[in-house]
Amino acid sequence: MEENTILTKQILNSAVVKFVIYKPLIARSARAGQFVILRGREGGERVPVTLVDWDKEEGTITVIIQSIGKSTSLFNSLNQGDKFLNVAGPLGTPVEIKECGTVAVVGGGVGIAEVYPIARALKEAGNRVIAVLGARTKELLILEKEMTALCDKTVCATDDGSYGLKGMVTDAIEQLHNGGEKINVGFIIGPIPMMKFTARLMDKLGMTPYASLNPIMLDGTGMCGCCRVTVEGKVRFACVEGPMFPARTIDFDELIRRTSEYKPLEKQSLQAFEKEHVCKCGLH
């Protein structure tokens, strides 16, 4: 078996694909909260993607990718038996897993997949884990079954009310709090505004929030400083010091600005790609 080969591909919804990739060196040392850098083609970007699962014995890693731009669309067009050009990792600092009583793992959209390994590690460490899962609509809510099986309690929220609570994850957290749940710590992964408001709410309710940040990265090894974020007024490199940081003092607005820097160019790149790409991925 050649490294970087896709062993299985599973389409989770119209934009989200789960890949199991053969990569023994990474499977051997991966820990919850770490990520890999993927490249799909010569001339391709280096894209950071969270490790969702890994299997030391099988030598495999699992990633779940949402197609947003050209590179992620290209990734999701790969099929079983195809190879990623590059898979580097495991990168970033693993999340420090401690016993801290009741913990909420909060996932928004594809962030649910990213928070899954943290939920598992927290459970293994003996915590009571509550999953709070949010998505725009029912179709986009992924891994609900897995989360329900793993966690002590799972609450879902959809923006349109098509499944679970109608509203945001923040509404769900408030409801849990008002219902008497004593949540001590929260791990939040999702879109930046969702992380910002969830962190703010958790802080207000006396919980300690952590958020996994997704700034633009280039090398992912601490070399370029592109991924710098401001936490407690200090510049930190998310690729090596993160991606998980104490969320109370994260400058989320700066992160939004910095991640928007290339939006127009990314759009241009995606449009050109869609024009010439004859889709074989089964998603469209």
Next chain:
Amino acid sequence: MPNPSAPRQNGKQLDPQIRKKNFEEVAQIFTQEEALAEAERCLNCKNPRCQANCPVGVQIPAFIALLKEGKVGQAVAKIMETSLLPAICGRVCPQEKHCEGNCVLREKFGAVNIGMLERYTADTARKEGLLQPPVCASATGKKVACIGSGPSSIAAAAELARAGHTVTVFEALHAFGGVLRYGIPSFRLPREVIDREIETVKSMGVTFKTDVLIGATEKVADLLKDFDAVYIGSGAGLPTLLGIPGESAVGVYSANEFLTRVNLMQAYKFPQTDTPIQIGKHVVVFGGGNSAMDAARCAMRLGPQSVTVAYRRSAAEMPARAAEVAHAKEEGVAFDYLITPKEILQDESGRVKGIKCTRNELGTPDAKGRRRPVEIPGSDFVLPADTIIVAIGQRPNPIIAKTTPELKTTERGVLELDEQGKTSLPGVYAGGDIIRGGATVLLAMKDGIEAAHRINAYLKEGK
């Protein structure tokens, strides 16, 4: 008869007005006539000062003599007796500080253009199929790992392979060459030159692996289980930022990020390549070293209205190679001296709109003898800019030291070596920017070669 008083050949350069719009190599290879004329200038000194001052000990008069006789293949073999990467050295070595700076002709007639002759020899021999990888000693059965694939590590790998060891090079990124690939632009060092030199090392039996970040994918301790010795040449992959307010504004790049986007990711070919880069109308580069020149000249090629290098001391103290400064000026890069940035100013959307700076005057010399910049009180002014590149140096990437507690480091984060060039961990050697903090390609190569010799002795004698 040598002809030292003949004019020094400088070769041809691409027209600045044309080259500032592309990434083609600026300095053109010598023609055969130019090469022979320049070779004739060499006096073939008995005690060649050029050679004594070459960090990698290239046998300069000997290779030039062979070149004069038209024996290009033998000339390149002569260079490769001590340095296996002649096409790279010929291009990026600061010759004015080493060989050419010590040529006896320098004062009176101008030094022999050794850099261009080395490059001519390497390129011509390669083109004519005369460049042979050196013969390796019979296999020793010993295995050595080299961490990083930059100049230091590949120089070490080549020397170790020549001594008969089985060598594996581990690179964290997706392409080989380290700083040669992500830092130095193609107009100074074409990508094919890096590829070919690495091919030579591969043809000596060295295995190259991408996507392995030692310290993350595998630890040094893991390597020591599989290898008899380890060479750490992981470089200075940690940017220094200015440490002033506004540094995370949109439009502020570290030189590492800017150069990596342009050189490694080839963002200048976007959207043919997928990594974008954003260039404003007015670019300001802080710094005065070779990275600052590379960043400024790359920026110029992306088509802004102006590029300004802002340096905190005066022109005389700038550490960049003289040729790079001259090339940058020809391409329209402006230089503004005696400036210290104080704060990066942003517009409502968080984009850079300028830098609050102060003017300096030169004070007393520092430990290195360079006069210190001293701020002039009340000299605040605003430099308009919408792209800022911070090129004020790098520090060693801490990932190996952090994950290898047995390795001793200094306060500056560089690995500590004993007098024998060993780290504090038996069998582990190091060189290049991981021990220097931020030096040159040539000193990195020198460290790699010297470490390889020490590793040879260690593997032979077991100490």
